[in-house]
Amino acid sequence: MSELKPIATRESYGNALVKLGEAHKDLIVLDADLAAATKTGVFKKAFPDRHIDCGIAEANMAGIAAGLSTCGFVPFMSTFAMFAAGRAFEQVRNSIGYPHLNVKIGATHAGISVGEDGATHQCNEDIALMRAIPGMVVINPCDDVEARAAVEAAYAWEGPVYLRFGRLAVPVINDEASYKFEIGKGITLREGSDCTIIATGLCVSGALEAAGILEKEGISAQVINIHTIKPLDEELVIKAAQKTGRVFTVEEHSIIGGLGSAVAEVLGEKCPTPLKRIGINDVFGESGPAKELIHKYGLDGEGIAAVVMKG
Template sequence: MSEVKKIATRESYGNALVELAKEHDNVVVLDADLAAATKTGIFKKANPDKFFDCGIAEANMMGIAAGLSTTGKVPFASTFAMFAAGRAYEQIRNEIGYPHLNVKIGATHAGISVGEDGATHQCNEDIALMRTIPGMTVINPCDDVEARAAVKAAYEIDGPVYLRFGRLAAPVLNKEDYKFEVGKGVIMREGKDLTIVATGLMVSSALEAAEKLAQDGIEATVINIHTIKPLDEDLIVESAKATGKVVTVEEHSVIGGLGSAVCDCLSAKCPTPVTKIGVQDVYGHSGPAVELLKEFGLDGEGVYKSIKEIM
């Protein structure tokens, strides 16, 4: 792939919140002493009276967000994915999910690409956890344009939404006129030999792999699944029928994430061989993000090699 502009989707999150507050007076943002890292500090600077630092108390922050939502506010509760989906899981499940409250969870620093922070902070289980909560919408945007659109779309949803953002700068794949639709996958490239279903940062890796495969005479359809719940089952089934082979690619455990969601869909509606590329039931470890992606086979070259083996 040619060089393109790169922006971390956590940066997109902070910028999108500022724009959203200009349009909607009921937007408030909560953070757990990580505003500089989650980029909600951008919102704090623009709207200090609508920003609440809850300290290093993520579970309490979710309870506060739940309460604010019952007063007509639309709270965006923000922290690292490990602390949102992990530490505060019970509060999200019981205080936000169970009463189906209108709380949006902005989870940054997800996946292996957190890098030097290491295994304790590299959350590769959050999609699996959030998928299991009834009524929870789960969105994992692939780039800056999609991330900003996802924040606005999340506001329009009446109910809880989990938004997953990354630390590492991601290639900007979409144009500014891109139309984001919750629950609808996007065909990024068309091919006849196999279907690659990717999400988040891995969409760019999948596209890079598809270009390499094309040089070997293998044409792949690449689908960007930005909304993992609800899943665009119709698009996945349609492509599986057309190509007969499916590969999923995610910066997340292969257990319970995008791959599992796709397998659930296809086993019920269109039995198809599926290979899941992702974190293979192991913990991450400390290291430069780009090098870790290579080590775990999640860069373009790694995805290409994995697909070549199964083809």
């Protein structure tokens, strides 16, 4: 992993928007009274005439974003994942997804790493909700380098994109000079022969830590970073399953409907393989320090390795 200081991907989101805004005059950012938290405030400071605060009215914000997209703009609507995917689901589905409009959804504060805000704000269902919308691209970057690249790729993509960002500062895994982001293409971070760990988002760093722990126990674990949940890199998933014969998925999301489900669907239909999903096991989160919650729910290196060793 890089020696760079850990950074929250929500910070990366704000910084990427400013860079894109400098090059593209058609980019407009919308927020719902959370610019300081979503980090779109930096865009507002740089381009005040292209930032719209819609107030605490997320559903209305989705409609505004939809309208702007029909006028030639590329809107990024930004709020917490709980509100973007949860509160505004109907408007995202019907006003953005159904007409397949060119709207980008920047959803921050996803998963249990929201920490002390507790279960009401820890959205562990957003990937499942967005995956179910026809034509919606779903991206969950693992670090600063990947998050900034994902925002650029989302801007260039024609159609709706859901981008998931976190509140907690996470290690920088990727080398910016050599990193290449491509929607729908996973990345093999570590080769292995005994099992495959497929991870997404902040769990990617935990998967790499787990592989290091497993190596000491004589277990060779392949680690794959799936930043795009939809469209999923089916070819890479199948190839890995055929190679190692055992697959584990890891996500800061419910095991229902997220990465684990996406991988299970592919393997079930095309390459039946023993699979264990590691994530939030059909429960709500709870209030507490983010890192302690990640440990409690078994999403750190120690927890992931323990599941793999059990088989």
